[in-house]
Amino acid sequence: MSNDTVSYVRHDFLPALPAPSSDSSAGGWLRKNLFATPLDSLMSVLFGIVIIWFIVSSIDWLFLSAVWKGDGRAACATIAQGGTQPDGWSGACWAYVGDWFTQFMVGSYPRDQLWRPILIAMLFVGLLTTMLIPSFPRKGLNAILLLVALPILAYVLLLGGYLGLSHVETTQWGGLMVTLILSFVGIVVSLPVGILLALGRRSKMPIVKAASVGFIELVRGVPLITVLFMASVLLPLFLTPGNNIDKFLRALIGVSIFASAYMAEVIRGGLQAIPKGQYEGADSLGLSYGQKMTFIIMPQAMKLVIPGIVNTFIGMFKDTSLVSIINMYDLLGIVKASFGDANWLTPVTPLTGLIFAGFIFWLFCFGMSRYSAFMERHLDTGHKR
Known part of the structure; x- marks a missing residue:
């Protein structure tokens, strides 16, 4: 059959189309991403109004209408715009944060x-x-x-x-100091212990492998609150009288054990991602097991799992707030305890305190996240873009 008799066969070329516009200006970006269609335009306008309203209201409550100085709840009971209602309240009560700031940092x-x-x-x-x-x-x-x-x-x-x-006494410690100590010790201990557990889980020795798997699965199978409760309440029952362990040290041990189990699985994922040829190449050079892991395998595995490691660190940093279950007060615990201060008992102080604590936690977590991204770019030597 001739192509001339087939209706769906084209016999001439399409006319040349103009080159696509490359408007890189702000107006071009807005037209392409926010106002490409009538529906896009409508949604952009609606969400834009909501976002602007939220930002303006937040700035007003957090800064413009906030009270920055004062000696008690009466300072936050006046309206910043000059209102005369005696039952009105201002915006954020940062004077309360200033009064409790030392307590928030170091406790008692x-x-x-x-x-x-x-x-x-x-x-x-x-x-x-x-x-x-x-x-x-x-x-x-x-x-x-x-x-x-x-x-x-x-x-x-x-x-x-x-x-x-x-x-x-460690019972007088509290606030951000406790949060940072718990996080720092947990990070320093969990990384090397996690590496050992990950290597043990991949070991060919049955006893070492069984012990590592048992530890990891047991710890990962219970919540951190349970680990802290056991370290605080049950651990002293197994000690001889007079050999009591400080409660803060028990919390350090509990957090470190819990973080080590999760860190081991993160590192094991990196070890499994290393091609088999790397192991064979190291063996062909006559390297021992320790040399192979130290100089060939582990550096590559650690580079691959930097996001997972930092994610574990961030989760552990936030989970330190659970030490309140054993009557230890970190930053969030001190903030919650301050809500009962009759001198600052207002409707705005709890929200102000929680925003302050949330900002401190966000600041540290965001810093770890950004440094993680920096290290990924710094160590990205295998793939040039």
Whole structure:
């Protein structure tokens, strides 16, 4: 059959079309993404109105109508615009946050000894900053100071009882200080323990593999509240009289154990993602198991699971609020306890306190997330874009 008799066969070329417009201006972007069709335009206008209303209202409540100074609830009972209603309330009561700020940071730590947590915080920020900068020299010394020397110094200074320092019970600790200590210890402990558990789960030795699998599945099968409750209440029952473990140390152990189990599964995923040829190549060079894992396999696996590791760190940072179940008060616990202060008992103080705590948590979690993205780009040497 000839192509001339087939109706669906084209016999001539289509005319040339003009090149697509490449309007990169702001107006072009708006027309393409927000106002391409009548329905898009309608939805964009409606959502735009809602977003603008929310932003304006939030700025007004958080800043413009907020009370920044005052000595009690009466300061937040006046309307910032000059209203005369005695039962009216202003926006956010930041004066309450300022009054409780020290409590939010260090709990009931003795006020005449605040130089001790402040000094530790300054050293922590300085050492951590230099550790996170890739180009900063002497990483080995920096790591020893941050991971070994600083915890020992923090133990001596914060707890006291040494070098003439007054002893401060851990029951007086609280606020952001407790949150950061729990998170830092959990991160430092969970990473190496998680690596060992991941290697143990992939081991060919039955006893090591069974022990690692049993530990990981047991810990991951219960919530963190259960682990903390067992560490706080049940652990002392197995100790001999007089060998009681400090409650704060029990919380550290519970958080570290819980985080290690999740970290092990994250790292195991990275190990499984390494091609078999990498293992065979390392074996062909005559490397031992330790050398193969240290120099060939583990660096590649850790690079692959940076998002998962940081995600575990972020989840652990937020989960430290659960220590309130064992009567320890982190930042969120202190904020919730402040709601009962009769001097600041207003309808706006609880929301103000929760917004403050939420902002602090977001600030740390966002910082970890952004640094994770930076490290991914910095270590992305295998695929050039």
